[in-house]
Amino acid sequence: MKIISIVGARPNFMKMAPIHKEFIKNYPEVKHLICHTGQHYDDNMSKIFFEQFGLSEPDFYLGVGSGSQAEQTAKIMIEFEKVAINEKPDLVIVYGDVNSTLACSIVAAKLGIKIAHVEAGLRSFDMTMPEEINRILTDRISDYLFVTEKSGIENLKREGVDESKIFFVGNVMIDSLITFLKEADNSEILKELDLIGKDFILVTMHRPSNVDSQEFLEEFFNLLQSFSKTTKIVFPIHPRTRNNIEKFGINVNSDVILTEPIGYIDFLSLLKNAKLVLTDSGGIQEETTFLGVQCITIRNNTERPITVEEGTNTLAGTNLEIVKDIINQRLNGEIKIGKIPEKWDGKAGERVCEFLMRILITNRINKLDSIVIKL
Numbered sequence: 001m002k003i004i005s006i007v008g009a010r011p012n013f014m015k016m017a018p019i020h021k022e023f024i025k026n027y028p029e030v031k032h033l034i035c036h037t038g039q040h041y042d043d044n045m046s047k048i049f050f051e052q053f054g055l056s057e058p059d060f061y062l063g064v065g066s067g068s069q070a071e072q073t074a075k076i077m078i079e080f081e082k083v084a085i086n087e088k089p090d091l092v093i094v095y096g097d098v099n100s101t102l103a104c105s106i107v108a109a110k111l112g113i114k115i116a117h118v119e120a121g122l123r124s125f126d127m128t129m130p131e132e133i134n135r136i137l138t139d140r141i142s143d144y145l146f147v148t149e150k151s152g153i154e155n156l157k158r159e160g161v162d163e164s165k166i167f168f169v170g171n172v173m174i175d176s177l178i179t180f181l182k183e184a185d186n187s188e189i190l191k192e193l194d195l196i197g198k199d200f201i202l203v204t205m206h207r208p209s210n211v212d213s214q215e216f217l218e219e220f221f222n223l224l225q226s227f228s229k230t231t232k233i234v235f236p237i238h239p240r241t242r243n244n245i246e247k248f249g250i251n252v253n254s255d256v257i258l259t260e261p262i263g264y265i266d267f268l269s270l271l272k273n274a275k276l277v278l279t280d281s282g283g284i285q286e287e288t289t290f291l292g293v294q295c296i297t298i299r300n301n302t303e304r305p306i307t308v309e310e311g312t313n314t315l316a317g318t319n320l321e322i323v324k325d326i327i328n329q330r331l332n333g334e335i336k337i338g339k340i341p342e343k344w345d346g347k348a349g350e351r352v353c354e355f356l357m358r359i360l361i362t363n364r365i366n367k368l369d370s371i372v373i374k375l
């Protein structure tokens with residue numbers, strides 16, 4: 001049996017790694033191949049993750065690089081179609097909500113290849129986000145939908161997806177986090193950046209809706225500057241954000257510690273040891289909830305509501321005056337006590353592979369009622 005997993009952008013790699021390892025460990029009958037589209041290509045956005053996860057080079061590297069939404073999606077489709085036609089996989093696994101996810105799903109669907117979507121069903125209900133379009137369309141044409149939190153099941157059912165296609169397996173990204181937590185404890189990054197545990201703010205910011213606005217970016221750096229007088233702030237800068245800082249000529253001559261994008265293990269160490277995290281990322285809302293670290297999400301919506309309902313995440317919106325008040329509350333000890341969501345237990349990858357094998361090998365999809373998750 002031949003399965004191809006599609007990865008392309010930074011948040012895909014930690015979701016695919018546990019599934020790849022599980023196939024190697026427990027399913028020798030499966031030839032699991034990795035196709036990297038090249039959506040992210042800088043070493044510190046891509047290669048370092050393969051190295052740290054102990055993955056070999058991808059079996060296929062499409063090298064598409066950056067471009068407009070249409071250019072990037074189209075290039076991935078053209079290149080992946082050649083791979084899919086040559087390889088004739090039994091199944092394609094796609095992850096998350098990036099352009100590579102949608103592009104390869106469309107190709108597979110039109111070639112009649114089965115598709116499994118890992119991290120299905122999440123919805124921000126904000127169609128101005130490219131990711132929301134990617135999520136909805138990918139789910140619509142996927143055959144097997146692996147869900148991380150219960151909102152995903154509800155969203156899919158509301159959209160008319162048959163229950164037999166939905167599998168509540170938990171969060172594969174948390175599998176990676178649990179696997180690498182020990183290594184993160186040995187990281188030297190706190191020492192290198194002269195930080196003390198639980199005494200600094202960690203910041204990430206890269207959504208076009210935030211960082212493509214000069215006004216927002218300027219105000220955001222002013223906000224950080226005001227807090228950096230009393231609390232250390234570390235901000236690994238995404239390439240999109242760095243490009244915009246240069247393009248807008250924003251003065252970042254401040255006390256904020258700006259770094260290049262940081263590899264997985266060191267970033268995990270920063271996350272675990274931060275007093276507070278400010279972000280507009282999707283995955284970081286989940287990682288902080290698992291770690292019990294306070295998180296303020298600077299967005300108007302989240303596709304991961306469980307991190308707010310059960311976790312330590314606060315959805316603050318993008319009004320930076322309001323964000324400032326919430327930061328003050330958190331720094332002054334008014335914190336959110338959270339709990340770890342159901343099935344975020346390090347075994348999601350095992351469940352994905354087990355379900356897939358039962359479906360593909362025994363073809364018993366109709367008899368799977370007992371494992372299709374009941375609400």
Ligand code: UD1
Nearest residue numbers: 009010011039040041042045066067098099130131239240
């Ligand atoms: C993409 C995903 C987003 C995800 C994010 C994680 C989509 C629509 N967006 O956004 O959901 O949260 O990845 O990082 O798929 N660049 C580099 N080097 C790289 C990669 C990108 O310099 O290795 C620069 C380029 O200028 C590029 C820009 O960053 O134009 C944006 O990259 P792109 O992949 O288009 O989108 P992201 O903002 O990274």
